[in-house]
Amino acid sequence: MTKTTFKSLLFIALAIIPMAFYGQEKTASNNWFVGIEGGATQMFADNAAFKMDQTSWDAGLFGGYTLKNALSFYVDLGYVNLKGKNGDWLKIDECNLFQGNVNVGYNVLQFFGFDPDRRWILMPHIGLGAIMHRTKTTFSNGTVIQNGYDKKGAIQGHGIGGRKAVYTNNFGLKIGYAISQKFDIAIDVVTVKTDTEALDNWIHGKHSDYYGYANLALAYKFGRKEVQPCPACPEAEDYNCDVCKDAIEQAAKEAAKEAVEEAMKDYQPAPAQEAEAAATPAEEENADSPEAMAKNWEEKDIHLSFKVGKAEVKDTQANKEEVKKVSEDIENGREVSKIKTVGYASPEGNDDENQKLSEDRAKATAEYIEKNLGDQAEGINFESKGMGSDWDGFYKALAESDIKAKDEIAKEIKNSEEPTATLNQLRNKYPELEEILNSLRVTRVYINK
DSSP states (O other), X not given: OOHHHHHHHHHHHHHHGGGGGGGGOSOEEEEEEEEEEEEEEEEEETGGGEEEEEEEEEEEEEEEEEETTTEEEEEEEEEXXXXXXXXXXXXXXXXXXXXXXXXXXXXXXXXSSOOTTOXXXXXXXEEEEEEEEEEEEEETTSOEEEESOSSTTSBOOSSGGGOEEEEEEEEEEEEEEESSSSEEEEEEEEEEEESOSTTTTOOOSSOOOEEEEEEEEEEEEEEEEEEOOOSSOTTSSSTTSHHHHHHHHHHHHHHHHHHHHHHHTTTSOOHXXXXXXXXXXXXXXXXXXXXXXXXXXXXXXXXXXXXXXXOOBOOOHHHHHHHHHHXXXXXTTOOOOEEEEEEEEOTTSOHHHHHHHHHHHHHHHXXXXXXXXXXXXXXXXXXXEEEEEOHHHHHHXXXXXXXXXXXXXXXXXXXXXXXXXXXXHHHHHOTTHHHHHXXXXXXXXXXXX
């Protein structure tokens, strides 16, 4: 068996063996993570026989994915400085390298009573990768060797700036603590074996060169996914088994129904409130609501068409015919002293813009009616008011609609921090919402009784 084959098998084994324990677990969590690290470095050229006597520094970035708060796969990228000397034999004038590797590690504390929210981390890890290095070494006899430099007299490689590229494998131990659900802090101690003897420029055909580092690492975790077992089938990892699907679906429907009922409270008064509302003068409640207006005003079924996104009434024969509904009342002897127009806007737009649009359309409606009544408008007081985004009307129309997913739609919008944005997203998924929204872009016309 070759060394490369052995390394690959060891790498795979460390990743797979812990998976045998997962079927025993009841709950777990998965998450992505990214982080930064940095610390002290040490060169072990030709291993312990030629340990350098000085430390230097390194810094890097890493990122990956953790399964069930235990098994982690991640990529590590960094910049490493190494320096030092070995007695009077040689001195490392400069040694720096770029490193990159893929790693797998397992939090062995999870072997001792699995806990998805465990805070402490004790993670041995292994990795395979490569480095691109350059080294300048001065020997006791005055010889200077420059390896990995893109200049005359130096040994050139094929990496960045003439650096020499070689493979590596590493072994390490990470000791850390989850300071919150978002952040981990850890000390990571790693030894890296390089596939070269030229890291220190002393080549004698006996040993590969090593280096090591001890870093302080800070990781940010995101995209956390909780995995819960099925209560009826504990052996299943999630709520996906056939036994529970009907029960879970029914529970979701009931939760959505409750959300709709909660949303409807804004426009459906409780029985105890209805009597109180009946005894309250219309002007003390929402005097411009359809319910309040009905007490002293007659709503006329007038439908005027506007230019898209504007408050300008189209001067069409159809609109003129609509105004005749008022004109005929007057001709038939009805005494009209007040006409009030109340504008509404569908809630998929900006609230401020909707408020202004509803006000402008209400005013434009009043002016259009007055203009087309001509002499009949004498003595009539015209009033107009805009009500803005008609969310109450939307929820009411949604509840009365035949849309199958109306409960889920109401719940998702009600629970959203940005209901307008959520509504606009749902319009693409449920085209039938457009009919409801069209019905809310209206100006209601009222005539005093």
